[in-house]
Amino acid sequence: MAMRYILTEEFNLKHTLECGQFFRWKNINDVYYVHNRDAFFNVYQEGAKLFYEGADGNFIKRFFSLDENLPHIINTFNKDKYISEAVRLYRGLRIIRQDPWECTVSFILSAASNIPRITKNLEDISRLFGKKVSLNGVSSYSIPAPGAIRDEKRMRENKLGFRSKFIVAAEEMALDGILDRIKGMPYREAEELIMTIPGIAEKVADCILLFSYGYMETFPVDTWIRKIMTELYFDGKKVPDKKIREFATKYFGRYVGYAQEYLYIYTRNHWDRIRELRGRQFNSVEPAVFSNVAAGRL
DNA sequence: GCCCAGGGCTATG
DNA sequence: CATAGCCATGGG
Numbered sequence: 357m358a359m360r361y362i363l364t365e366e367f368n369l370k371h372t373l374e375c376g377q378f379f380r381w382k383n384i385n386d387v388y389y390v391h392n393r394d395a396f397f398n399v400y401q402e403g404a405k406l407f408y409e410g411a412d413g414n415f416i417k418r419f420f421s422l423d424e425n426l427p428h429i430i431n432t433f434n435k436d437k438y439i440s441e442a443v444r445l446y447r448g449l450r451i452i453r454q455d456p457w458e459c460t461v462s463f464i465l466s467a468a469s470n471i472p473r474i475t476k477n478l479e480d481i482s483r484l485f486g487k488k489v490s491l492n493g494v495s496s497y498s499i500p501a502p503g504a505i506r507d508e509k510r511m512r513e514n515k516l517g518f519r520s521k522f523i524v525a526a527e528e529m530a531l532d533g534i535l536d537r538i539k540g541m542p543y544r545e546a547e548e549l550i551m552t553i554p555g556i557a558e559k560v561a562d563c564i565l566l567f568s569y570g571y572m573e574t575f576p577v578d579t580w581i582r583k584i585m586t587e588l589y590f591d592g593k594k595v596p597d598k599k600i601r602e603f604a605t606k607y608f609g610r611y612v613g614y615a616q617e618y619l620y621i622y623t624r625n626h627w628d629r630i631r632e633l634r635g636r637q638f639n640s641v642e643p644a645v646f647s648n649v650a651a652g653r654l
Numbered sequence: 655g656c657c658c659a660g661g662g663c664t665a666t667g
Numbered sequence: 668c669a670t671a672g673c674c675a676t677g678g679g
Contacts, residue, residue, distance in 0.1 A: 658677105658678090658679085659676100659677095661674105665673105
């Protein structure tokens with residue numbers, strides 16, 4: 357079967373898949389096998405060409421948000437040397453449009469966990485409750501549809517822990533159509549509605565709204581984002597997450613969600629170097645930002 | 655043994 | 668509104 361390709365601009369497959377927004381990918385001999393809900397396809401990138409197999413080209417474009425004007429998006433939040441270094445290092449990272457149910461399960465599982473463990477939890481429930489599919493001799497199990505799990509005991513036996521009961525509750529609410537009703541809602545209403553699912557508070561809600569529904573005005577605050585934001589913009593002082601979100605929204609603008617993802621992966625991979633650079637050549641932007649924060653202008 | 659990881663919930667000041 | 672203790676678990 358012939359491999360088709362899409363010509364891309366400002367796209368980096370590796371950064372997009374590996375930045376922590378999405379868990380169900382495997383790299384086999386430099387080819388990424390991507391599994392999202394019932395879609396199972398492979399992709400690899402050679403320069404501007406994105407080769408793919410197993411899915412429709414329009415799906416690939418939509419999934420990787422290739423229809424978005426990334427340079428314009430980046431221009432809206434590229435405000436200081438920190439974020440601009442993040443953008444330089446991870447150029448081409450795009451926010452994915454994931455399936456809402458898979459994204460919901462993924463981030464319910466993310467509570468007090470870590471990426472390798474979330475990935476394993478997702479693999480486990482897929483193997484236990486999902487359907488097997490294969491492509492070019494590579495097999496994978498789909499995330500079980502809402503209603504296909506309903507087994508807290510078995511999830512606990514497989515180390516999903518206290519999150520297990522949340523998954524069961526989310527299944528029932530998904531069957532009731534809650535994830536479909538989100539579409540088209542204003543951000544705050546959508547957030548309020550999705551937070552009625554047990555196990556979903558603001559952080560997880562924001563991840564789901566950002567990574568599957570395309571709400572760019574979200575700013576999920578996890579431990580890494582809390583670290584970098586307090587370090588860079590609050591003089592290292594402890595601040596409530598709400599303050600961090602407020603500041604980020606005013607400071608980075610309409611596409612804060614994108615800024616968040618660049619900052620997140622930058623911080624995870626370069627935290628030690630960021631600490632080292634603080635107080636040296638990077639200290640030119642801070643005083644203005646700090647004084648504006650202190651004066652309540654930002 | 656400790657602390658941390660893409661937190662949330664509940665009870666209590 | 669802010670905080671404390673709790674929930675489960677694997678890795679450093």
